[in-house]
Amino acid sequence: MTEDRLLLATTNRGKIRELKKSLRGLPLKIESLDKYPEFGRYRETGRTFEANSRGKSLFYSRRYRGLVLAEDSGLEVEALGGQPGVYSARLSGPRATDEKNIRKLLRVLAGVPRPRRRARFVCVVSLARQGKIVKCFKGRVSGYILTEPDGRNGFGYDPVFYYPPLRKSFARLTAEEKNRVSHRGRALKKVRSFLARRWLQPPG
Numbered sequence: 001m002t003e004d005r006l007l008l009a010t011t012n013r014g015k016i017r018e019l020k021k022s023l024r025g026l027p028l029k030i031e032s033l034d035k036y037p038e039f040g041r042y043r044e045t046g047r048t049f050e051a052n053s054r055g056k057s058l059f060y061s062r063r064y065r066g067l068v069l070a071e072d073s074g075l076e077v078e079a080l081g082g083q084p085g086v087y088s089a090r091l092s093g094p095r096a097t098d099e100k101n102i103r104k105l106l107r108v109l110a111g112v113p114r115p116r117r118r119a120r121f122v123c124v125v126s127l128a129r130q131g132k133i134v135k136c137f138k139g140r141v142s143g144y145i146l147t148e149p150d151g152r153n154g155f156g157y158d159p160v161f162y163y164p165p166l167r168k169s170f171a172r173l174t175a176e177e178k179n180r181v182s183h184r185g186r187a188l189k190k191v192r193s194f195l196a197r198r199w200l201q202p203p204g
């Protein structure tokens with residue numbers, strides 16, 4: 001049945017890993033975009049996480065028969081007035097890599113004292129089906145930007161994102177620990193209970 005499929009509208013390996021882990025156990029066949037190159041690529045032009053997340057889920061839901069889950073996420077740094085925000089993936093330019101982005105971030109924050117290194121990760125997840133938004137979910141997590149990378153787990157800015165409650169950078173957390181507290185994990189927890197409650201149960 002097509003209803004029982006869910007497409008993760010991303011090709012980011014780090015995100016796919018975390019999303020699959022968070023959705024594990026739901027009675028849905030979970031697929032990712034790698035399998036559907038013919039769908040083309042959505043160009044993120046929105047100025048907010050929500051606009052990009054909604055746009056992406058709608059775009060793929062017009063091509064895929066089943067539920068589509070898209071997310072847009074990024075880092076907001078206080079000293080930078082909330083930047084890089086929706087531009088997090090491209091902070092160091094069009095050929096950005098995680099390492100280059102981290103180097104650039106540390107360069108622009110050189111000399112900035114700890115209170116102003118406050119930052120948060122934000123994630124907006126959208127579910128869409130047949131060209132219509134089903135619902136959007138948000139998750140956030142606050143921390144600080146370190147002065148040098150620490151740890152090797154995760155992806156993106158994880159090595160420079162320090163999470164005070166666990167006294168570790170995100171790159172020192174296990175996948176389970178990160179999913180429990182991260183912006184994505186928090187949004188996905190809401191997605192999970194929504195799907196389990198409203199979507200996967202037959203109307204009574």
Ligand code: IMP
Nearest residue numbers: 071072073074075088089155156157158
């Ligand atoms: P986009 O949602 O594909 O535009 O990319 C979001 C970018 O934000 C990623 O490429 C990372 O640089 C950053 N980002 C989002 N979530 C995380 C996370 O959980 N850890 C580290 N970096 C993240």
